Each structure stands twice: as structure tokens, then as C-alpha cells.
Amino acid sequence: MKSDTRWQVLQGFEFLTHGFEDELVIYHTGSGHTHLLSSLQSEVFSYLQKQPSTLQDLTSYLITVFDINADSEFYAEIEKLLLSLYRFDIVEHCQ
Amino acid sequence: MKISDLSKAELCSRLKKGKFCISVGPFSFCIDSHIEEVIEGLGDLYADYELRDHGFADFHISLTRPKGIRRWLHPQVLFLFDGKTPFKPLPFSQALPMMEWGMNWCIANHMHHYLILHAAVVEKNGQAVIMPGNPGAGKSTLCAALVSRGWRLFSDELALMDIDEGTLIPVTRPVSLKNESISVIQTFSPNAHLGKSYADTTKGTVAHMRPPKLSVEHAGHSAKPRWIIAPQYNKEISSKLDTESMAKMFMNLAENAFNYHIHGPRGFDVLGKLVEDCDCYTYTYNDLDKAIDEFEQLVQISSHH
């Protein structure tokens, strides 16, 4: 993934959410699929809904929110997470 | 008039002429067949069902032998829905299970004014339990056991939900038992009326338990869902009830539903409300007596609140 690739939530379709305690179920009005998001995935989703972001900026934000030590492993984990949301058609590259 | 009121000759005649129509929960089936197994099976398993006569049927189905060589060489049976075959033929000996599967298919594919989940449903004291489960989880066995101990049968397979009312609708039909479950239920409930066993089907050996008369007679009474309990048969664990997260239960129901994907945003809302309104559990078991006790306890606790 190029470092300047910007990600955004898929444009043109609404996402419905249902929060159960600390888990989030999300309905994609485009694909018609329903997904269970972990708290980390939910955080990424909410963040990208507000503004598109690069992987770098996103990771920096998450480090602050979850108060984690920044390391390459976490960066790789977030990259994997983004790809999983991409496969669900929830996020896309900015045009 | 009930099926049991018909003589064998009348039953035969009606089926052969396509004038055999029965109510099954909210639905009506008009069945046409010359096949002996089907005629006998219907007379036996559907003895307590009411005959209908008024010219409208939700589903016109037929079980028949294919034309040509498959009439004699490795004979087969075809299921027809209004004259068309939705699936491949099966060996002739499996005509009755094919009818049962075909009837499920009819409902699951054409009744989208309901939300249809893949789950068993039983009811006691006006409160219903939804038991979702993959094949092999043991929901039909548990369902049959509960029904033999006074719980009302709604269905062993199709949980039909009225989307506006949020209630469950009975689709009372014979309970389909597989492999070891057949002998387990025969032992657990010697009074249970089991039909013939059919070997070598794609699901193994299959037999059907006739639904209790009361369940059939009350098929017009809906109930509100109170618990969602996902059963899982386990050789090692006799009885263990654990709370399940609502989100996980939501996904379980959604992934195993017949037509959740058709209802779109509305289905999402309805399912969300369902898991919030019900107590959600997983239930691991291998002891049917303990299972009955566990379920009875839930009803008791609920009555006290």
C-alpha cells in the first residue's frame, strides 16, 4: 500500500448501524451485507466517516485514542484491518 | 374435515386427482401424487390436519415419477412446484422426505412478507423460544424432545416472523429427525409417533415425528419471542446454558436466515429489535432430560417477573 494512499468510507451508499454494548453491527445499503465490527474496526469506520485519511494519519489517531505504544506491528495490523474493510466494500481509495 | 376422517380410498382418490388441499399454519398446500409412499405418509403424519376445499392454494405441488428411462432404471421421484421442477430428482424411495423438503422450499422462497429465520421454534405459556442452529447442532432433536413434553411446536426449521407485529407464526409440520436422533427420540419419548425411516438421503437417515394434535389445532395462534437459544449437541457436556452477546446472536440469525437479505434495511431493524427484546443464550447439551428442566426453569423464572 502506497503511503500517500488516502482511504474513505465508500461513497454513494448509506451505512446503518446497531450498537450492542461494545460491539457494532453494520448494514451496507449498497452490497446488502451485514458485518460485525470489532471495536477497533468500528473506530476506524467512524474516523473515516468524518474525513478521508492516509494509513499513517489513521494509525496516529488510533494510537492516541487507545493509548498504545506505536510500533510497526500495530501499523501492519491497521493495514490489514483496512484491507478487511476494503474487502467488505466498506472503505475505498479516494479518487 | 380432518385427514384422519378420510378413508384410504378417498385419500388416494383426492391425491391422484390433485384435490388434496391442507392448511399448514398460515399456508395452504394443494398436493398431487400417485406415489404410494406419499399417500401413506400424508395419511399418517398429517392425520390431524384440516382439509381445505375453497379453490385457492398458496402452493400447488406434485410428486411424480419422471418420464422416460428413469421410470424404471434406478427409479427417481420429481418434485414439481406448479408444474416446474426447482430441483434435481431424488431416488424414488425418498419421495416423502422430498415432499417435506419441497414444502420448506416453497415457504422459504415465496413468503417474503414474513422474515424467515432458519431456526426451530417452540412455545410455552405464551412465550416462544427461537432455536437457531446449523444442521447437526441438534435443534431438531431438542425441538422434538420439548414438544414431547408439552411444549407447543411452531416449527423445527422455519421461524416465521410477522414483521409488523414482531410475533412468531406457527408453521406446524412433522419434525424431521436424522440418524441417531431417531432412536434417541424413540427412547426419550416412546409415545412419540414416528413415521418410516428413509436411509441414504443426502442428510443420512431421515424420519419424521408427527406433530402433537394440540400443536396442529393451535397453529393459528402466534406468540411473542422471549428467548433465543442456540443449541449445540456435545458428547462431553450434559447441560450448560451461557449468555450470548446480542451482536453475535444477531450475526448468527442473519447468516442463517432464509430471507433476511431480501428485507434489507427493514430486516436489519427487525432483527436488531428481536435480539434486544429477547434473552440470548447458547446451550450445550447431551442430556435431553436436563435440557427439558433447563427450559422449564427459564419459563418459571419468566413467569415470576
Next chain:
Amino acid sequence: MISIMSKLNGYLLVKILRNSDLANQLDLKQWDLVIRQARRADLLPQLYYDLNKKGILKALPQEAFCHLESAYHLSVAHQQAVRWEVNRIQSALRKLEVPVTLLKGAAYVLADLPCANGRLFSDVDILVPKVVLDEAEQSLMAHGWMSVDTDPYDQRYYRQWMHELPPLRHVKRQTSLDVHHSILPETARWHPDAKKLLQAVKPLEGYERLYVLSPVDMVLHSATHLFSEGEIDHGLRDLYDLDALLRDFGKQNDFWELLYERAREMDLTRPLYYALRYTQYFLETPVPESSGKRVTGQPVRALRYLMDLLFQRALNPDHPSCNDAFTGIARWLLYLRGHYLRMPLYLLLPHLVRKSMRRNEV
């Protein structure tokens, strides 16, 4: 000989489609039949919409209403799926920067046309310029679409002789996509110019590089598709679409003039003739009186008579209650006709032989 136009008969479903007020008069036995005919014809959801428009849905017997409502929910889900499919196709072809023209059902939905209501879909059809066909195919395959048929003969059949790529299917979604470069094969009897079609396409507002055919071309395409196909399994549904398109577009000034002119220009007067003849026959589509003078494409009387015998049967729902002793033969003859219209004899005969051998193998 009695004029065909006055024989306003028809099976129960056709009667209701023509005049939905009649639905109030049906008894349960008749509802049983209408529902089965409509389901077979893939018109059950449309019945829901028609009766809803007339405000008579709620007055229907509950037994009948359930089926209509169920079909309605199914059609809404289909529409959602088509919109998503088009979105994915757009995404896959974005880098090509070529216009993608939606055809048939997908076009009706994305353009919000009246005939989109209640439509059920089995595939999506798109039209791209022939010159970008290979690139388009590669892009689609890179995004998960695969050729369904890997048989070399079938591949050649489509690529060399037909007007489309072999059907594609998406590996994950299992949805079908047909990519056309024209609306009829190059070997066909009629020769509409694909370039002219593409010059006249209309952009879809709010969608990047997505187009639909112009109104007259949409009608001509629908007519051509129905009256050159061999296997007419949704004849009444296709007539219903045509009827809806004609009623809607017919309100525009000069539409009918333009339609006839365009049919002549595109060598499609014959399918248009049949389209107008049979939409009027089955659904009483209002075709302006004055246009009678401009009816070109009319076949000689003997052929007209024969086509009436065939189409008046084959365009009914393929349901036992709508068949007579000759319906089977009618469908078979139209099947041959469809192939004849698309391929010259020297290609057609070996093709039919091969197809019938294949059928026996399965």
C-alpha cells in the same frame, strides 16, 4: 377474416394487466390462477405496483395479497442488487474512461423509469464501443468476473458471430454480466449501427460515465431483443416493459415521429412493427392513430398471419393454463426463427446440430 385487433380476449393475467380494476371482481379461485400465471411470467411484483397505483391493494383477499406483497419485497431486493452491481461495474471500468451504456432492466432502474417498478433481474447488460471490448474484458476479469463458458466453440460463437462477449459471472457475488458491442450480431438479418446508438446515448445524472440509450433507441432495443430472440420465456414481461416505455415516452413531443424515423434509419422497422402490433393486441397500448400511415416494416399478409399464430401463443405466460395444443410448436418455430435471424444458414445448421448433440449429453 376477423381483424386480429378486435379479438380482445386473453388469459386472466392479461385481462388484469390491461385493466387492473377487474382485480376487484376476482374470486379466490381466479386469484389462485392469476398468481400462478403472474409468477410464471415474472410479473407478480408488477401486479402489486399496478394494483397499488389504483388503490385497491388493501381491498384484496388476504390470501392473494400475501403473494403480491412477497413478490414486491423480492423486487425491491433485486433493485438494490442491480444498483450495487452497476456500482461495481463502474468501479471496475473506471480507469478505461469509456462510456458504459446500461441496457434493459438495469437502465430502467438507474434512469428511474416506470417500468423499473417490480422488475426482477437475472443479469445486467451493458454496451461498450467495440474498440475497447478487449480492455473492458480484462478490467472486468481483474475485478473478479470470469467467463462462464470455457468451451472453445462457445467462446468463438460469441466473439466471432454474436454481438457480445461470452457471459461473465462474478466469482464472489455469482451475478451475471453480458457485455455487448452492438444490439444484434453482425451476421443478423437487420443491421442497426452501433456507432449511431452510442452517439445518441443520454448520460445518467449523478453517475460518472454511465449512460442509457435515448428513448427511441431504448424502445427499439427492447423491440429488437424480443422479436429476434429464439427463446421467448418472458414475452409478456417484455411486452409489459415496452408498453410502459411507450406510454411514458409517448407523452414527449415528436416521440412517435422520431421513433419511426429512427427505426428506418437503424433498419429496425420490422421489430418495431411487431412491437406495436403485439403491445396493442395484448395490452391495448395507445399508439397514435395518425401513425398508421407511417407503419413501415409491415410484413406481407401471409407472414403477418403466420406471426400472429405464433406470437399470440408464445407471448403468453409459459404456464399450462395459457397453452393450447399449438403453443409448443409455436415456441419451437420461433426458436428456429430466432436463430435464423441471427445467423446465416451456413453457420446456423452446424450450430443447431451441435447444440442438439450437447443437450443429449447433459
